[in-house]
Amino acid sequence: MASKRPNPHFRAARRALLALIPVVLAIAGWQWLQSHPEHNPMAPLDLNDPPGWATRTKLIALRSDVDECRAVLDRSDIAFTVLPPTGEGECARPDRTQLGDFPLAPDTPAVTCPVAAALELWRRDSVAPAARDLLGSDIARIEHLGAYSCRRMYGASEGRWSEHATANAIDIAGFVLEDGRRISVLSGWEGDAPEAQFLRRVRDGACTSFATVLSPDYNAAHADHFHFDQDDRWSGVCR
Numbered sequence: 001m002a003s004k005r006p007n008p009h010f011r012a013a014r015r016a017l018l019a020l021i022p023v024v025l026a027i028a029g030w031q032w033l034q035s036h037p038e039h040n041p042m043a044p045l046d047l048n049d050p051p052g053w054a055t056r057t058k059l060i061a062l063r064s065d066v067d068e069c070r071a072v073l074d075r076s077d078i079a080f081t082v083l084p085p086t087g088e089g090e091c092a093r094p095d096r097t098q099l100g101d102f103p104l105a106p107d108t109p110a111v112t113c114p115v116a117a118a119l120e121l122w123r124r125d126s127v128a129p130a131a132r133d134l135l136g137s138d139i140a141r142i143e144h145l146g147a148y149s150c151r152r153m154y155g156a157s158e159g160r161w162s163e164h165a166t167a168n169a170i171d172i173a174g175f176v177l178e179d180g181r182r183i184s185v186l187s188g189w190e191g192d193a194p195e196a197q198f199l200r201r202v203r204d205g206a207c208t209s210f211a212t213v214l215s216p217d218y219n220a221a222h223a224d225h226f227h228f229d230q231d232d233r234w235s236g237v238c239r
Contacts, residue, residue: 047076047120056208059121062114063211063232066095069113073097078120083110091150091165103139105176109147112168114230118209119170122228126205127175134198137177145171145225154221163212169229175202186224189216202226207238214239 045058062069073080079100087093096110102119111119123142131139148167153160163169174184175198188195199215206213206228214227218239 044075045072047072047078047117047124051121051125051208055121059114059118059209060211060232062117063230066113069117070097072117073113073120076120078116080113080116087150087166090161093148093166096167103141105141105143109144109170110167111147111170112166112230115147115168115170115210115228118206118228118230121209122202122206125208126202130198130201130205131175131177134194134201135177135181135183137179137181139175140178141176142172143174143176145173147171163229163231168231169212169227171225171227173225184224185216185226189223204238212237 039052039054041054041057043054045055045062049055062072070080070082081098081100083096083098085092085094085096093110095112097113097116098110099108099116099119102108102123123139127139127142131137147164147170149162149164151162151165152158153162164171172185174182174186174188176182183195183198185199188199190196203213203215203226206226210228211231212227212229214222214237216223218227
C-alpha cells in the first residue's frame with residue numbers, strides 16, 4: 001500500500017512558519033533590549049541605568065572619547081565642571097573634570113572624565129550598598145590621598161609615567177560613615193570583621209568600573225590605599 005504523501009501546501013506552510021521563528025525571536029529580542037538599555041550595546045550609556053551586560057564595554061569606550069564621556073555625565077544628570085587644560089609634556093592635562101556632588105575629602109580634585117564616571121558608578125553600585133549591608137550606615141565621606149602628581153611610577157627617576165601624572169588615577173584611603181565611624185584601608189584590611197569585608201567588597205566592585213585596581217593585596221606600596229585608574233593600555237589588573 002503506497003504511503004500518503006504530505007500535502008505540498010502543508011509543507012510550504014511549515015517551511016514558512018519555521019522561517020518566521022528567527023524573525024519573531026529577533027524582534028522580541030530587540031524590543032527587550034529597547035526596554036533594557038543597560039544590556040543594549042547600541043543604547044547611549046546612562047549612569048542612572050542599573051549595571052548590565054553592556055555597561056563595562058561602554059565604560060571602556062569612554063577612555064578614548066572625552067567628549068562622549070562628558071555627554072554621558074550630562075545625560076546622567078551628574079554635576080561636573082570642566083576646568084581649563086594645564087601642564088605640558090608627560091604631565092599635560094587636557095581633560096580636567098571635577099565632580100560637583102561627590103563626597104570626596106579633603107577636597108574634590110580634578111580627574112579625567114573616565115575616572116569621574118567610574119567613581120560615580122562605584123559609589124552607587126558598590127560603596128553605598130556595601131556600607132548599608134555590612135555596616136548599617138550610609139557613607140558621609142570618601143577620603144583620598146590625591147589624584148594628580150607629576151611623577152613616574154613609584155616616584156622613580158626613570159621608567160613608565162604614573163597615571164597620576166595626568167590625574168587619570170585616584171588613591172582612596174578610607175571611608176567615613178554617617179554614624180561617625182571611619183574605616184581605614186591601612187588598619188581595616190586584615191581579618192574578617194565587617195569593616196574588612198566592606199573594604200574587600202568595594203575593592204572588588206571597583207574592578208567593574210576602573211581599568212586598574214590595586215589594593216594591599218597587590219604590594220606593600222598600596223598598604224594604606226586603593227589605587228584606581230583608567231589606563232586603557234594596561235587594563236584588567238584587579239588585585
